[in-house]
Structure formats: structure tokens, C-alpha cells
Amino acid sequence: MKAATLAGVDMLDVGGYTRISDIGQLGDGRDGREGVVRQREDVYDLAKGSRCNVHRIYEDNDTSAYKRRVKRKAFEDMIIDLQTGTISGILAYNIDRIARQPRDLERLIDIYEQARRPMVFGTTAGDYDLTTADGRFQARIYVTIANKFSADAARRVARQKFAEAQDGRPHKGQRAFGWKDLEHVDPVEAEIIRKARRDILNGKRISTLHREWAEAGVRAPQTPEGKTISYTSVKYVLRNPRLCGYRAYIPQEHRERSGRLDPVEYLVERTDGTPIVGKWETIFSPEEWRELVDELDARKNTGAGRQVGSTVTKRLLTNIARCGECGSGLNSAMYQRGTKSYEKYGYYYVCKPANGGCGKLSRSGPPVEDYVEKILLGHLKKQAHDVTPTEVEDPELTQAKEKLKQIDADKAEARALRAQDRLSLAEFAREISRLEGKEAELKEKVSTLAVSPIRASSAAARIIREWKSYTVDMKRAEIRRSIEAVVISKAGKGGAQRGVFRPELIEIVWK
Ligand SMILES: [Zn+2]
Incomplete structure (x- = not known):
């Protein structure tokens, strides 16, 4: 420790730097936790031999897969402590532990060059005097070479992994959810x-x-x-x-x-x-x-996935139920707390002027929902028993037909992108062949389903069986498959009788 010895009298406070890394091992085999323990021992040995006091160990875990995105927190802390004079140097197993890339080293060099106090930069392989051109030259060469080796090692690993992928071998390491190990299903x-x-x-x-x-x-x-x-x-x-x-x-x-x-x-x-x-x-x-x-x-x-921060509760018939006066989709609202209606029903459907409605219609929620569910399940039950072709299309068939439409649109889009030269010929060819493959598959599905009322009946039977465990979203999706709208009409003169449910005021419009 040249600087420390020259300083003569006092012990210098220094930082010890340790780092775990996955690549760039340079054959030292000092990775993982065990490696850090040994790196730490090296730091204390160095300190003992050079009249330094280890003020703090700065430790980074660099095994993250996203290396360039992760800031080395301890390294940054150490830079600050060097700048503020809290520490007067660094000790580490090797220079490539400290400076992973040339730009890390340049930041350190700036600090050492400007420091007006004795500074230490010690490693088990020798010290670098970063205040001299010679010392800086040596350090730069060393870091550049280490950096090159790391990049080579990374490339070797990448080539190896890609070869394994092409061979269809499973990802190594942790099992995936759904499997007991790399091969067998759980x-x-x-x-x-x-x-x-x-x-x-x-x-x-x-x-x-x-x-x-x-x-x-x-x-x-x-x-x-x-x-x-x-x-x-x-x-x-x-x-x-x-x-x-x-x-x-x-x-x-x-x-x-x-x-x-x-x-x-x-x-x-x-x-x-x-x-x-x-x-x-x-x-x-x-x-x-x-x-x-x-x-x-x-x-x-x-955008129909997770609705972050959404405060509007989607009820079973929100926007499926429509106002018989103006045709607007109905929303729901809570009855006022403490009222009889609140106790009995909780909420109601309402035609809201805020959503462009007439504001003239409202109806207690649960009775309407019960009624619609009963009708729908009756309809499905009929389908389940009815093996002759029905008017109602198998939901799977509807879905397949919709997907076919989407594929047509995707193909048109690909052609447009190609025309504008935004897709390479290879990309375009691949995309079209992917879409056509899917199209053929779907067409086959459509032709099988179209002549198979039995499929429809078994789907209906399953829905009836599982209906009770369906969430509101699932029930809504099922309702939408068969029902276009539920139109609710206003009760005529003297019609509104408290607590009496009148199904004749509800019209179900089937798809
Ligand atoms: Zn209305």
C-alpha cells in the first residue's frame, strides 16, 4: 500500500468491495455466497498488511439477469463515501470485482485524480496508483481485458443455451409450475x-x-x-x-x-x-x-383485463339491461343505507342521464337478475336435452367464426405493413403462413361444429352444472353469448306495487 505507507502516521479508513457474479468468473471460481466470504477474508488480509482500517464492506449481488438495468447499490454508496472522504480507498480481491466495465473505472479514476489526500486502491494481485499515468494505464488495460473475457464467457453461455433450446431440451434450473421436475407433469x-x-x-x-x-x-x-x-x-x-x-x-x-x-x-x-x-x-x-x-x-x-383502480362495480346485467324508454344501457347504484330497499335489495339498475340516458327508469337489481338467470338456465337446459339442431349457435362455433374474422383482418394488416415496407419479406411470409395455418385449423373446427348440435348440448350441460361456481364476469360472458339485451319497461299507471315483481315488464332479446 504505497499511499498508506507514505502517509506514515495514521491508519486509513478504507472500503472493502465484494461482488457476486454469474459470468466473467475468469476461472477464479469465486462466485456465489461462498465466493463472497472468501473475497471478504481477502479484504481483511489486505487491510492487516497495509495499515488500513476497513470502515465498511460494500457488497453487491450481480447475479441478476438484467445486469445493465440494475444499479450496483453498494458500488454507488462506495463512490459517495470516496467523494465525501468517508473512506480513502478501496480494497478488493481483484480489480474486475470493483470495476466491471471501463466506465466504472473512469468514475473511480476521476475521484482519485482530484483527491488531495493519500488514497489506496489495493487488490490481492497488487496495488494500482491511480494518481499516476502509469497506474491508470495498468488499471485500464486490466479492466478492458477482464471486460472482454466476461463478454466472451457470456457469448459462450448464450450459444450453449440456444443449442439446448434448438434441441428441445428443457430449461435448466427451477421446475416450472405444473411440473414435478424438468420433465414430469405434477x-x-x-x-x-x-x-x-x-x-x-x-x-x-x-x-x-x-x-x-x-x-x-x-x-x-x-x-x-x-x-x-x-x-x-x-x-x-x-x-x-x-x-x-x-x-x-x-x-x-x-x-x-x-x-x-x-x-x-x-x-x-x-x-x-x-x-x-x-x-x-x-x-x-x-x-x-x-x-x-x-x-x-x-x-x-x-383493456378488459385487470381494471386497476376501477371503482365502478359491474353487476350481472350492467349494460346488458336496457331502458325500455330510451334504449340506453343501465348502470347500477346502491340504495340509500338504512332504507327498506337497501335492506331488501341493496342495489338497483338505473337509466343514468350522466351516461346519456333519459333518467326515467330504475328497478331493483336482484329480482331482475334472478329472473334472467332462471330464463337463461331454462334455455340452456332445453339445449342440453335437445339434440336436434337449434337456432342457437354453439358458443365455441361463434368464437371460432369471430377468430376467423380476426385472422382476415390480421392478414390485411400484414399486407398493408408489407406494402409500406414495414415488414421484411421474410417476416411477412412467416406471418402469413402462421395466419393461414391457424385459418385452416379454425375452418375445420367451424365445419365440425356447424353440424354438431351434440357439442352444443354438452357445453350447455356443463354450464348448467357449473353455473353456481361462476363469477359475475363468467356469468356475464355466458349471458352475452345468448342474450342481446334485457329490456326493462316502466310500470304503467298504478303499476308499481312495492315488492311485487312483474316479469311482463321484462323482455329478453335473444341473439
Ligand atoms: Zn332511459
Whole structure:
């Protein structure tokens, strides 16, 4: 420690810097917790041999996948302490532990150059006197080389990982939710996922699903100890391409640039554009998984997913019920607390001038809802028993037809983008072939469903069976499949009798 010895009299207060990293090991094998313990011992050994006092150990954990986005908190603290004179130097196992990249080193050099006091920069491989041109030259060379080795190591790891992906080998490390290990399905978790898919396709929101999972204590392998599963995890579990055997590969640079990415966008494909299928047990067929992802994507576009901060309660018939006077969709409102109506019904539907309505109609909520549910279930029951073709289309068929329309629109959009040169020929070709593949699939589905009233009847039977466990969102989705509107008329002269429900004032308009 040249500076310290020159100072002669006092012990210098210095900082010890330690860092865990995953790449850029340079063969020292000093990574992970164990490595940090040894790095720390090195710092104290250095201090002993150089009349320095370790004021504080600054420790960063650099194993994060998003390296460039994560600020090294301890490093930043150390910079401040150097600038303010709290410490007069740094001790570390090696210079590349301290300065990961040349720009880190330049920041340190600025401080050392401007300091008007003895400063230390010591490592087990030797000291650097950053106040001299020679010392700075050595330090810069060393950091540049270390940086280059790190980048090479990262590239080697990336090449290796991509090769594994192309080979359909599973991601290493932690198991995914739904599997016991890298290959074998966990029957309990798989069933939770299958049920979630059915619920989502029936209109359940992810936020509802998230709440249910959290309440039931469903946990992802990544869920931290003592915490409940996060909303993001629930979404990730359902979008995971692994569910149907598809292998995703997200390059490290992409992760660093943008944090959590959607693996759906990163399927590994063969040269013909078909996805690589991995070597593990699956929970869904590719079609089932796609349908789920499409449903989630469609919600993203309409904003119908999680409604953050929304205070308006959607009731069963909000905007499905319409005013018989002016035709506006009805909203709901609570009766005033303490009134008899509040005790008995809680809320009512109302034609609100604020939403462009006439303001002349209101009706207690629950009786209307009970009535509509009863009629709908009766209608479904008839479908369930009725094996002859009915007027009512199978919801699955309606959905498939709608998706076909969407594909037409997507194709038109792709052609437009291509015409404006915003898609490369290769991208365009791939997109069109993807869309056409999906189109063929859907057309086949439409032709099977169109002649299959039996399918419709079994779907109806299932809905009746599960109706009680449906959430409001799911029930709304089901109502919308069969019912265009529920028109509520005003009671005529002397018609409004307290507490008497009059079904003749309600007209159900079927689709
Ligand atoms: Zn009205």
C-alpha cells in the first residue's frame, strides 16, 4: 500500500468491495455466497498488511439477469463515501470485482485524480496508483481485458443455451409450475392450470383467478417464502409455451434491455417456421394453449383485463339491461343505507342521464337478475336435452367464426405493413403462413361444429352444472353469448306495487 505507507502516521479508513457474479468468473471460481466470504477474508488480509482500517464492506449481488438495468447499490454508496472522504480507498480481491466495465473505472479514476489526500486502491494481485499515468494505464488495460473475457464467457453461455433450446431440451434450473421436475407433469398443479384455462375462456379475469389462487395457497416455485403468488406469476404460468411443449428462448441481451419479456414472442422455430417441440410431458395441446394465449391477448387490446383502480362495480346485467324508454344501457347504484330497499335489495339498475340516458327508469337489481338467470338456465337446459339442431349457435362455433374474422383482418394488416415496407419479406411470409395455418385449423373446427348440435348440448350441460361456481364476469360472458339485451319497461299507471315483481315488464332479446 504505497499511499498508506507514505502517509506514515495514521491508519486509513478504507472500503472493502465484494461482488457476486454469474459470468466473467475468469476461472477464479469465486462466485456465489461462498465466493463472497472468501473475497471478504481477502479484504481483511489486505487491510492487516497495509495499515488500513476497513470502515465498511460494500457488497453487491450481480447475479441478476438484467445486469445493465440494475444499479450496483453498494458500488454507488462506495463512490459517495470516496467523494465525501468517508473512506480513502478501496480494497478488493481483484480489480474486475470493483470495476466491471471501463466506465466504472473512469468514475473511480476521476475521484482519485482530484483527491488531495493519500488514497489506496489495493487488490490481492497488487496495488494500482491511480494518481499516476502509469497506474491508470495498468488499471485500464486490466479492466478492458477482464471486460472482454466476461463478454466472451457470456457469448459462450448464450450459444450453449440456444443449442439446448434448438434441441428441445428443457430449461435448466427451477421446475416450472405444473411440473414435478424438468420433465414430469405434477397432476395437481396441472389440473389447476386446466381449470384456469376453462375459466378464462368462460370470461374469468386474471385478477379474479389471482385472488382465488392466493386464497387457496397456490404457489409458484418462484414465489418467495412467506408471500402469496403474484399477479405476474399467474399470468406467466398461463402464457408459458412449455404448457404445450413449445420451447422458448430469450437471449440474455434482450432480458437485460427490457426486463420481464413475454416468452410467447420467443418460441424457438425450425427453419420452416414451425415451433420446436420439447422433450417433456405437456399439459395442453398446442391448439388449446394458443386459444388461451389469444384470449389473454384479446383482453390486453380491449383493456378488459385487470381494471386497476376501477371503482365502478359491474353487476350481472350492467349494460346488458336496457331502458325500455330510451334504449340506453343501465348502470347500477346502491340504495340509500338504512332504507327498506337497501335492506331488501341493496342495489338497483338505473337509466343514468350522466351516461346519456333519459333518467326515467330504475328497478331493483336482484329480482331482475334472478329472473334472467332462471330464463337463461331454462334455455340452456332445453339445449342440453335437445339434440336436434337449434337456432342457437354453439358458443365455441361463434368464437371460432369471430377468430376467423380476426385472422382476415390480421392478414390485411400484414399486407398493408408489407406494402409500406414495414415488414421484411421474410417476416411477412412467416406471418402469413402462421395466419393461414391457424385459418385452416379454425375452418375445420367451424365445419365440425356447424353440424354438431351434440357439442352444443354438452357445453350447455356443463354450464348448467357449473353455473353456481361462476363469477359475475363468467356469468356475464355466458349471458352475452345468448342474450342481446334485457329490456326493462316502466310500470304503467298504478303499476308499481312495492315488492311485487312483474316479469311482463321484462323482455329478453335473444341473439
Ligand atoms: Zn332511459
